[in-house]
Amino acid sequence: MSSLKFGTSGLRGLVIDLDGAPAYAWTRGFVSHLERSGQVGSKSVLVGEDLRASSPSIAARCAAAVKDAGWRVVACGALPTPALAMAAMARDAAAIMVTGSHIPDDRNGLKFYSPAGEIDKADEGGIRLAHDDLVPEIREAAHRLDLSSVEHAGPAAINAYVARYTDFFGKDALKGLRIGVYEQSSVARDVLTIVLAALGATTTGLARSDRFIPVDTEAHRPEDVELIAGWARDHGFDAIVSTDGDADRPLVAGEAGAILRGDVLGMMTANHLGLRTIVTPVTSSSAIEAADFAETVVRTRVGSPFVIAGMAEAARQGRAGIVGFEANGGVLLGSDVSRDGRTLDALPTRDAVLPILCAMSEIVRTGKPLSGVVADLNAGFTAADRLQDVPAERSAPFLARLAGDRGFAEALFAPVGAIAAIDAMDGVRTIFANGEVIHYRASGNAPELRCYIEAGSREDALQRLAWGLGAAREALG
Incomplete structure (x- = not known):
């Protein structure tokens, strides 16, 4: 099965599952969704990339897909994601950023922007449907594009992004x-x-x-x-x-x-x-x-x-x-x-x-x-870390039991103190009578279980973090 999935910030997965036909197909799905939902703007897509070894190849596949869909493609090369988004919005254009953000180099991803800005969860569903509706010939295509035949706008996008901040903050704002x-x-x-x-x-x-x-x-x-x-x-x-x-x-x-x-x-x-x-x-x-x-x-x-x-x-x-x-x-x-x-x-x-x-x-x-x-x-004291290599099939039952089984939660957290409230908006955030907080949630971008702590001092937060990671590791088995 492919590792590609939408998380908290775009589509991500292993490079071997993204580079080639999948990058092409997901881009065609994105453009098709924009057409279906009436978000065409100037009917252009800006394509940017980070500095990962795999990003130029994936960006070329995305650009080919945009061109084959009948849209104008603008190659922006390596630039910050917010610079790409800013340039796209100025052109009433969509955008795709090829990046895996902070995850390891063997992974990469696509961040999608409609002409109005960053896509929402409804758009993610629409992209999935449009991707799944592609005919096999398109889903399996893996064209490369000669980028010399398209507009290159990376330097202009970067210059505008730099000017955004130098113009606002002003010369000598950070002097000394x-x-x-x-x-x-x-x-x-x-x-x-x-x-x-x-x-x-x-x-x-x-x-x-x-x-x-x-x-x-x-x-x-x-x-x-x-x-x-x-x-x-x-x-x-x-x-x-x-x-x-x-x-x-x-x-x-x-x-x-x-x-x-x-x-x-x-x-x-x-x-x-x-x-x-x-x-x-x-x-x-x-x-x-x-x-x-x-x-x-x-x-x-x-x-x-x-x-x-x-x-x-x-x-x-x-x-x-x-x-x-x-x-x-x-x-x-x-x-x-x-x-x-x-x-x-x-x-x-x-x-x-x-x-x-x-x-x-x-x-x-x-x-x-x-x-x-x-x-x-007076921002208080927090700490955060994660257990790696914890796939969803392991973290989900743990979080479900923590949220739904009060006896299990009280037994797990007995060394911490009495539970005052449990918030399951995203993961399980447990608030204790002593003011401490322990929050577990599964990462949306990687097979990880994250742990967030609030405590009365930095030392207490770090100690509670070590305890919280250990308790979760033991509970996961």
């Missing part, structure tokens, strides 16, 4: 800051350096790699934690910044090398830009509701389509100043932001650069080190 850029294999490594330097920061490139490195901005690899701590100790940076593979999730560490949580970066972005309506999944800290700058907090399931739906509903209700973010740090700007005669247009897709710039700007605004900025947020 010394920032390390962990380049690894992020598709935004050069873009990030260009933007930070244009805003006045002094940057130092770190650990650039020619092979793909699966940097996860939520469950940090021990080697990344060690590298970042060493750079902070040796170079005296104000911050160290990076992104995941396709640059829709940020990684930011402070002056001592401590990596900031993604929801903290989201809170920092909302506070810096004066955005008062926050839409975020249940995996983000419950401290958000207590923040003095958050007038309205909307909780969703994990995944940008759910956050986007939450932002759209908030807009329909007349809410203003809307921002969405996930626990992985990806920020979705749901409202235009205006200040000092400059406007930052809404961009309702996950973006890594905006939260990085807002965090750096808060250092300048407050005159405090990044650790001090974080402390002022």
Whole structure:
């Protein structure tokens, strides 16, 4: 059976199951769905890619499928996912980003955008149906396209994305800051350096790699934690910044090398830009509701389509100043932001650069080190990690029993304390009478069981995380 499936962010699976005829067929299905649903726009599709070894080949298959469907294809090459989405929306065009985000190099995926922006769950169902309806000759096709025959718009898309932030934040906004850029294999490594330097920061490139490195901005690899701590100790940076593979999730560490949580970066972005309506999944800290700058907090399931739906509903209700973010740090700007005669247009897709710039700007605004900025947020203490190689057929029964069998839950969590409430919106989030939280959920992108902790101190959170992973491992058998 194919490993390809839709998760929290697009279609993903093993490269051997995607490259070739499947990439072609899924793209034909996507275009067919757009036609069936009347989402044709300019009848163009922009195709971008990350820096994985398999991405150029898969992108060529996608481009061939677009052309064979009778649509115009625009090849954008390697660029950040939010830059591709921004360029597509400006052209009233659809888009496909070939990326596996942070997952290992033997996997890859497709992120789909309609002319209106990132697709929703209803679109995913429509794409599946359209794909399954393809005649065998199309499903089995695996054409390659000579990209010299199509328009290339990568440089223009990147330049517009850079200008989006340099124009809004302004020259010298980050003057005096010394920032390390962990380049690894992020598709935004050069873009990030260009933007930070244009805003006045002094940057130092770190650990650039020619092979793909699966940097996860939520469950940090021990080697990344060690590298970042060493750079902070040796170079005296104000911050160290990076992104995941396709640059829709940020990684930011402070002056001592401590990596900031993604929801903290989201809170920092909302506070810096004066955005008062926050839409975020249940995996983000419950401290958000207590923040003095958050007038309205909307909780969703994990995944940008759910956050986007939450932002759209908030807009329909007349809410203003809307921002969405996930626990992985990806920020979705749901409202235009205006200040000092400059406007930052809404961009309702996950973006890594905006939260990085807002965090750096808060250092300048407050005159405090990044650790001090974080402390002022009173964001609480959390920790997260995952058990790998846990397929859905193992995690699903465990989660179902945890949600539906109170006796099982109480026995499992007896060392933690009395259960105050259980939230099964996405996975199983258990809230205890002592204020702690243990949240288990299956990853939508990989065979993993994730564990999220809230506790009274950093040490308690880390200890509870180790316990929570061990308890789940034992329960899974």
